[in-house]
Amino acid sequence: MKTVKVYGPGCARCETTAQMVQDAATELGVKVTVEKVTNPRDIAMAGVMSTPGVAVDGQLVHAGGLPDAAKLAGWLSA
Amino acid sequence: MSADTQGTMPQRSRPDWLWYGGAALAGILWLLLYRQLIPFSDWATSLFPVARDSHTGEAIAFFLYDVPKVLLLLTLIVFVTGVLRSWFSPEKTRAVLSGKRAILGYPLGAALGVLTPFCSCSSVPLFIGFVSAGIPLGVTFSFLIAGPMVGPVGLGLLFGLVGWRIAAIYLVFGFTISTLAGWAMGRMGLERYLQDWVRELNAGPAPGLPEERLTLVDRMRIGLEQVREILGKVWIWVVIGIAIGALIHGYVPEATMLRIMGGEAWWSVPAAVVVGIPMYTNAAGVIPIVEALLGKGAALGTTLAFMMSVIALSLPEMIILKQVLTLRLIAIFIAVVAAGILATGFLFNAIL
Numbered sequence: 334m335k336t337v338k339v340y341g342p343g344c345a346r347c348e349t350t351a352q353m354v355q356d357a358a359t360e361l362g363v364k365v366t367v368e369k370v371t372n373p374r375d376i377a378m379a380g381v382m383s384t385p386g387v388a389v390d391g392q393l394v395h396a397g398g399l400p401d402a403a404k405l406a407g408w409l410s411a
Numbered sequence: 412m413s414a415d416t417q418g419t420m421p422q423r424s425r426p427d428w429l430w431y432g433g434a435a436l437a438g439i440l441w442l443l444l445y446r447q448l449i450p451f452s453d454w455a456t457s458l459f460p461v462a463r464d465s466h467t468g469e470a471i472a473f474f475l476y477d478v479p480k481v482l483l484l485l486t487l488i489v490f491v492t493g494v495l496r497s498w499f500s501p502e503k504t505r506a507v508l509s510g511k512r513a514i515l516g517y518p519l520g521a522a523l524g525v526l527t528p529f530c531s532c533s534s535v536p537l538f539i540g541f542v543s544a545g546i547p548l549g550v551t552f553s554f555l556i557a558g559p560m561v562g563p564v565g566l567g568l569l570f571g572l573v574g575w576r577i578a579a580i581y582l583v584f585g586f587t588i589s590t591l592a593g594w595a596m597g598r599m600g601l602e603r604y605l606q607d608w609v610r611e612l613n614a615g616p617a618p619g620l621p622e623e624r625l626t627l628v629d630r631m632r633i634g635l636e637q638v639r640e641i642l643g644k645v646w647i648w649v650v651i652g653i654a655i656g657a658l659i660h661g662y663v664p665e666a667t668m669l670r671i672m673g674g675e676a677w678w679s680v681p682a683a684v685v686v687g688i689p690m691y692t693n694a695a696g697v698i699p700i701v702e703a704l705l706g707k708g709a710a711l712g713t714t715l716a717f718m719m720s721v722i723a724l725s726l727p728e729m730i731i732l733k734q735v736l737t738l739r740l741i742a743i744f745i746a747v748v749a750a751g752i753l754a755t756g757f758l759f760n761a762i763l
Contacts, residue, residue: 340536341532341533342532342533342535342536344530344532344533373535373536373539373734373735374539374608374612376535376536377535377536377539377540377543377612378612380540381536381540382501382502382505382529382533382536382537382540382541383500383501383502383528383529383533383536383537384532384533384536396502397500397501397528398633398636399636
């Protein structure tokens with residue numbers, strides 16, 4: 334069970350990123366809960382300056398733009 | 412690594428030579444298309460049952476010439492910018508700016524504002540990230556003003572539609588305003604006008620992400636992605652802007668233009684700024700209008716002031732920034748930038 338946080342103020346790319354995480358997890362058969370963090374304060378406190386940002390189990394792994402699908406699979410299966 | 416699960420990604424398997432070859436081919440195709448713009452618009456205009464030199468004919472010709480031209484220019488500019496900006500990131504910019512002495516910080520902040528990729532939707536986290544890292548408020552403002560004001564799309568289109576002289580003037584003055592406005596606001600000690608929660612924020616050093624190593628092909632992929640995303644978003648603004656430009660070009664008599672936007676009327680500069688602030692479009696939409704205005708004899712200072720206030724001061728951005736800035740600080744921000752724009756407008760109307 335992994336907890337994935339997607340940081341972003343609700344822009345189109347943030348939604349896409351959340352969906353990508355969900356899809357990748359389904360494909361890999363990994364159980365995840367995806368949490369969208371939209372509060373600007375929480376986004377900033379997580380150290381994310383370019384959205385969308387992605388954290389897996391509390392570890393920030395990505396910031397800025399859509400994540401690469403292959404890397405996403407890597408984070409989820411690590 | 413479970414490599415076999417990643418075989419579903421088709422873009423991974425595209426070999427490098429295909430990217431290089433494709434880029435070269437696209438470049439040649441671009442040039443060929445660009446050189447056909449005038450014959451194409453002449454031919455397309457002749458399909459309409461109106462005389463070429465009538466008002467309607469002029470407007471249609473302007474529209475049919477500018478739409479493909481702006482879209483072609485935009486594609487090239489966005490791609491090149493996307494590739495160049497892949498060397499920069501807000502995280503790196505923050506590291507550079509937080510270690511700089513204040514006086515160097517303002518021009519550097521403005522320069523990095525142009526080069527760092529960021530979208531207005533993440534300007535709040537970016538603002539907080541900068542301020543909490545100890546970057547002076549004024550330098551942060553220089554960064555935030557320069558980003559939209561001296562953006563490559565605006566400069567590139569100005570260069571392509573109006574000419575290099577005006578593009579160069581715009582670059583120099585846009586950059587100067589960003590630097591000086593940030594400096595002036597830095598001197599005012601405005602920290603107390605941040606929203607309370609931002610002032611109390613004491614973010615430690617952000618967890619650094621491991622630096623990604625990108626190949627040239629990765630960067631080209633980023634550029635292409637940008638083209639797809641930005642053109643998909645702005646094309647409608649481009650078409651609207653060109654339609655307005657075409658109407659001005661075809662129908663507005665020069666005498667009227669000279670009376671409203673000529674250099675004689677001193678009030679035309681402040682009026683252009685006031686009209687420009689609530690207008691929300693982007694550089695790609697406003698520059699065809701600028702092209703038409705200048706073509707009809709509008710004064711350069713007035714036109715520059717209009718363009719700068721449309722691009723640099725936008726209401727939606729202010730609403731986003733409201734989350735971190737108090738209304739009072741937003742008002743100061745608008746006033747300082749508007750003062751810089753007014754000064755530029757008056758200066759050019761006076762010397763030309």
